[in-house]
Structure formats: structure tokens, C-alpha cells
Amino acid sequence: MAYMLLNGELIERSEGKIDIEDRGFQFGDGVYEVISVYGGHPFALNEHLDRLFESARKIYMNIPYSKTELEDGIKRLLQKEKKNNCYVYMQFSRGTSIRNHIIPKTATGTLIIYLLDAKQIDEWKQKGIKTVITEDIRWLRCDIKTTSLLGNVLVKQKAVEKNASEAILHRDGVVTEGSSTNVWIVKDRLIRTHPADHFILNGITRREILSICENHQFRCMEQRFTVDELLEADEIFITSTTLEVMPVVEVDGQKISGGKPGPITRKLQSLFEQEIQFRCFDVKEKFSVK
Ligand SMILES: Cc1ncc(COP(=O)(O)O)c(C=O)c1O
Structure with missing residues (x-):
């Protein structure tokens, strides 16, 4: 079974629902990271998380999670899916707001994290x-x-x-x-x-x-x-x-x-x-x- 974390909640991936007015979907208004996990351990996790926050800052977006919360999310997924070698995909979009190019003041953002199978390289x-x-x-x-x-x-x-x-x-x-x-x-x-x-x-x-x-x-x-x-x-x-x-x-x-x-x-x-x-x-x- 594949799972995902949607705004901090661990659910089956097929149950994940995102509003059609999410700005990630409408405008590609979001940031992301792909992290390799080897032997159950994400490589350079801290650097990836730093870059995620840095990318968000550059587009005037605030990620309302701490690095520890994001790390815990990744741990939960790895434990749940019992995966040792895979990629973590993590995306934070600006969230849902009535469609308008102007950056909304109220949208709280949408966080998704899930695991992808590693490529055979x-x-x-x-x-x-x-x-x-x-x-x-x-x-x-x-x-x-x-x-x-x-x-x-x-x-x-x-x-x-x-x-x-x-x-x-x-x-x-x-x-x-x-x-x-x-x-x-x-x-x-x-x-x-x-x-x-x-x-x-x-x-x-x-x-x-x-x-x-x-x-x-x-x-x-x-x-x-x-x-x-x-x-x-x-x-x-x-x-x-x-x-x-x-x-x-x-x-x-x-x-x-x-x-x-x-x-x-x-x-x-x-x-x-x-x-x-x-x-x-x-x-x-x-x-x-x-
Ligand atoms: C445009 C671009 N350049 C470089 C990279 C390599 O970055 P990293 O080593 O952090 O995966 C990526 C990775 O997705 C990329 O999309």
C-alpha cells in the first residue's frame, strides 16, 4: 500500500484530495525537493530541507512547518511503507485560493510528502x-x-x-x-x-x-x-x-x-x-x- 502525508496527516495515497484551486495545480506555484534514501537513511536531508525553505523564501512563501516536523513526516512514511531504498518527494504549494495571479494573503499552503521507488541506475x-x-x-x-x-x-x-x-x-x-x-x-x-x-x-x-x-x-x-x-x-x-x-x-x-x-x-x-x-x-x- 502506498501512503502520503497531506498537511501532516498520514493517509493512503489514493485517498489524497487536493482542491482544484490549489495554486500548485493552477500556477505551478510551489516548491519541492527529491531526496534519496539509502539503507533507510535520507542522504543530505538537512541540505535538502534548507534548500526547500530557501526556495520558498525566494517566492515570498512561508512554510509553516519546522525542519524537525518535516523530518518526522519522512520517518513516519519510511516506517509505514518499510522502505529502505527509495526517494522522498516533498512539495509545498501556496495552497488554495480563488483563482487570481495576485499572491493571496490568507492561503495556508499545501504540504505533500510521499515515497517513490528508486530508479535502477x-x-x-x-x-x-x-x-x-x-x-x-x-x-x-x-x-x-x-x-x-x-x-x-x-x-x-x-x-x-x-x-x-x-x-x-x-x-x-x-x-x-x-x-x-x-x-x-x-x-x-x-x-x-x-x-x-x-x-x-x-x-x-x-x-x-x-x-x-x-x-x-x-x-x-x-x-x-x-x-x-x-x-x-x-x-x-x-x-x-x-x-x-x-x-x-x-x-x-x-x-x-x-x-x-x-x-x-x-x-x-x-x-x-x-x-x-x-x-x-x-x-x-x-x-x-x-
Ligand atoms: C534543473 C536541475 N538542475 C540540477 C538538479 C540536480 O539537483 P540535485 O543534485 O539537488 O538533485 C536538478 C534536480 O532535480 C534539477 O531539476
């Missing part, structure tokens, strides 16, 4: 994925993790139509990020990714990789790079909560690093896996166990 992580390059048609506040995802949906569709798994986006020839990932290149052992400004989402996995690079003395810079530099890279990889560190072996039909994941990508994959092992499997106090 091991084979992809071994072989790498194909990508396409396409124009970044999204708005200019990509730093906000909002449920208004139509731009991301349309560019992802471009990838799917060309038998690729991800769309790498550019604005005037500068690579920003993927439709649902951050993009990295390696050239002459220097690792680069777009700076965390309003053109990209500052991924939690991105932050983890930056700190791994720093701790392990990889040369790494948050610096813009062009589509030409992308195509001339020795290695490319993308990062996200659900794809972790994913090698890119093809861009627009052109093979990258001989069509195989490169050595630096491999090393970062393994260091990231060690981080998961350390923080989710080796922990003494299990998150979801009372």
Missing part, C-alpha cells in the same frame, strides 16, 4: 548515457526549485525524441545545466561546472562533488564553459540526486572520451558512493527506526 552508471544539446528556454530564476517545470519538461522531451537520456542546455552558447541535472566537463584534468547563480539550480549533489574535489585535491572551478568546450572535453558527467555521478558518453551523436566513462568521472563516482556508504549505511543511529 547501476547499468547506466557503468556505461554512461547519451545526451543532446538544446537551447535553454526556461525562465531566469532557475536557482529556485519550483514545481513550475514546463521548460524542463519540454527540453527533456527533445532528448527523448532523439533517443537520449538528458538534454544539456545552453544560453547563447554557454552551457548552463541539464533538464534535471548539473553538467560538468573535464579538460586536461581541470573539472568545471557553471557557477551557482540564477541560471542553474545549485544541486545538492553538485555541492557534494565540489566538496569531494576540494577534499581530494582535484582541480575544480565553478566557471562557465561554452558548447564548443563541452564538445572538446576529455570527459563529461552530470550529477543529480537520482542519477548521482553519471558519465556522459555521447553528445548530439558525437562520442565523448571514446564512448566510455573517463577516469576522473569514475573516481568521482566512487568517492561519492563512499560518501553514501559512510553517511547512510555505516551510521550507528538509523533514521527511520524508532
Whole structure:
């Protein structure tokens, strides 16, 4: 049985009802997070919750729950569904109000939390994925993790139509990020990714990789790079909560690093896996166990 938390109440997912005038439904007026759970333990939960509150703040929305209440909600769901490896999906919309663009003063917001099955990514992580390059048609506040995802949906569709798994986006020839990932290149052992400004989402996995690079003395810079530099890279990889560190072996039909994941990508994959092992499997106090 699948469950959900709707405004703090644990119910069967099929029983969940949301008003048609909820602004999440009407305007995509909400924020969200996707968190990976490994061995019953959410990875980087605190960072995800901080980003949720930060995204809400950026759209003038107040989330009337504490971090502890949200954590408790996740625990309840993990216990109820007895899941150890899955994703937590958490969304807070501005709530129900008679349809009008103006931000309502009275709406109290709608919180939903539920669990999603984890994707099987091991084979992809071994072989790498194909990508396409396409124009970044999204708005200019990509730093906000909002449920208004139509731009991301349309560019992802471009990838799917060309038998690729991800769309790498550019604005005037500068690579920003993927439709649902951050993009990295390696050239002459220097690792680069777009700076965390309003053109990209500052991924939690991105932050983890930056700190791994720093701790392990990889040369790494948050610096813009062009589509030409992308195509001339020795290695490319993308990062996200659900794809972790994913090698890119093809861009627009052109093979990258001989069509195989490169050595630096491999090393970062393994260091990231060690981080998961350390923080989710080796922990003494299990998150979801009372
Ligand atoms: C547009 C975009 N960029 C980057 C990411 C990666 O972020 P994270 O590592 O926090 O999952 C995501 C994740 O959904 C995303 O949607």
C-alpha cells in the first residue's frame, strides 16, 4: 500500500484530495525537493530541507512547518511503507485560493510528502548515457526549485525524441545545466561546472562533488564553459540526486572520451558512493527506526 502525508496527516495515497484551486495545480506555484534514501537513511536531508525553505523564501512563501516536523513526516512514511531504498518527494504549494495571479494573503499552503521507488541506475552508471544539446528556454530564476517545470519538461522531451537520456542546455552558447541535472566537463584534468547563480539550480549533489574535489585535491572551478568546450572535453558527467555521478558518453551523436566513462568521472563516482556508504549505511543511529 502506498501512503502520503497531506498537511501532516498520514493517509493512503489514493485517498489524497487536493482542491482544484490549489495554486500548485493552477500556477505551478510551489516548491519541492527529491531526496534519496539509502539503507533507510535520507542522504543530505538537512541540505535538502534548507534548500526547500530557501526556495520558498525566494517566492515570498512561508512554510509553516519546522525542519524537525518535516523530518518526522519522512520517518513516519519510511516506517509505514518499510522502505529502505527509495526517494522522498516533498512539495509545498501556496495552497488554495480563488483563482487570481495576485499572491493571496490568507492561503495556508499545501504540504505533500510521499515515497517513490528508486530508479535502477547501476547499468547506466557503468556505461554512461547519451545526451543532446538544446537551447535553454526556461525562465531566469532557475536557482529556485519550483514545481513550475514546463521548460524542463519540454527540453527533456527533445532528448527523448532523439533517443537520449538528458538534454544539456545552453544560453547563447554557454552551457548552463541539464533538464534535471548539473553538467560538468573535464579538460586536461581541470573539472568545471557553471557557477551557482540564477541560471542553474545549485544541486545538492553538485555541492557534494565540489566538496569531494576540494577534499581530494582535484582541480575544480565553478566557471562557465561554452558548447564548443563541452564538445572538446576529455570527459563529461552530470550529477543529480537520482542519477548521482553519471558519465556522459555521447553528445548530439558525437562520442565523448571514446564512448566510455573517463577516469576522473569514475573516481568521482566512487568517492561519492563512499560518501553514501559512510553517511547512510555505516551510521550507528538509523533514521527511520524508532
Ligand atoms: C534543473 C536541475 N538542475 C540540477 C538538479 C540536480 O539537483 P540535485 O543534485 O539537488 O538533485 C536538478 C534536480 O532535480 C534539477 O531539476
